[in-house]
Amino acid sequence: GESVGLHLPTLSVQEGDNSIINCAYSNSASDYFIWYKQESGKGPQFIIDIRSNMDKRQGQRVTVLLNKTVKHLSLQIAATQPGDSAVYFCASNRDDKIIFGKGTRLHILP
């Protein structure tokens, strides 16, 4: 069946290092991909999105990479800070819906 999943449930990163969170999707027809950040007890917050006509997009301290050949996308966070501690979800479109993965929890080590 269709799924949007993450490779690791938890990722621990030293403060100041770069973080890379990976995601795999299964629907070849997906053409829109999003990363969300969710802090404890709050709603998800949009980080960055990318459409299938691009393979890389950069924001402030974040970069999303899309590899359509292997149906994989990643979120890179530069110079990880304590405020980056959260659960990160990837999502992709399927027909007229957005399908979310289960999330990766990012721990920042002092």
Added chain:
Amino acid sequence: DGGITQSPKYLFRKEGQNVTLSCEQNLNHDAMYWYRQDPGQGLRLIYYSQIVNDFQKGDIAEGYSVSREKKESFPLTVTSAQKNPTAFYLCASSIGGQATYEQYFGPGTRLTVT
């Protein structure tokens, strides 16, 4: 301030009672969505509405009902038929309903049914 509001933040109900969760947006968005989130899980789509007076079932619609009488409002009723209603409920909206636009989320309502 523009955004999505959900109320209340915490809601407690006895088993067998229906309960309605509020979701209001002042972003002038056409599309609105309801998701359910269980601990350690992703978001699962309950219902969505692409336009006023129209809505569609998501992946887990059983035991839930919605209405979309106004563009800015999309209330969700959790009925007594929902077998496991305790969860964190998230409402979202987007400019368009074709799933190619960013969704803006509300702060969520945590429902506990005992």
